[in-house]
Amino acid sequence: MRRPKPAPGSPNTRDQILDAAQRVAAKRGAGHVTLDAVAQESGLSKGGVLYHFPNKDALINGMLERLLAQNTAAQERAIKTLDGPVHRTLRSILTARQAEHRDLNPDVAMAVLAAAAEKPQLLDPMRAHIRQRYAQLAAEDQARQAPQQDLDLVLLMLAAADGLLFQDLLALSPLTPDHKERLNRRLLELTEELLS
Structure with missing residues (x-):
């Protein structure tokens, strides 16, 4: 039937x-x-x-691709809420990580990470996504003719945000949800203070 x-x-x-x-x-x-x-x-x-x-690898790849697409969509929604052109990519990433914009399913992330522990190549789409994001951040700074230390600071801010995210995904963070949210907001504030 x-x-x-x-x-x-x-x-x-x-x-x-x-x-x-x-x-x-x-x-x-x-x-x-x-x-x-x-x-x-x-x-x-x-x-x-x-x-x-x-096969299972294709299923995990489909889960990861959808996760990346959802993350990109959240970032695109966030970028529409931002004023000014300076560091739009970093600011949109940090904005998309805030609770009211976040669309990350931790179960999917954990399934992908568990499968990637056995087959690291399953994370190749994520690696490509991160390389593209870094290239975009560098291009924005280059277009502004910003000094190298600005890009270094941008990458440090992103690394801090990624660290908070992965601690959360792996259930390693001792922080309360409110505290984590305050830290995410503070990263965005620091970005605007230090890089404007």
């Missing part, structure tokens, strides 16, 4: 599978994201899952 096409506005099959993978990661842990578990959670046959993701 053929399954009906998704109704307008409903997720397509690929998104249904990725949603199911997220639910498996949230319910059972990152190590339990398997094609069988995702097929069961999505209500699709394993063949249906394999049609879109021929």
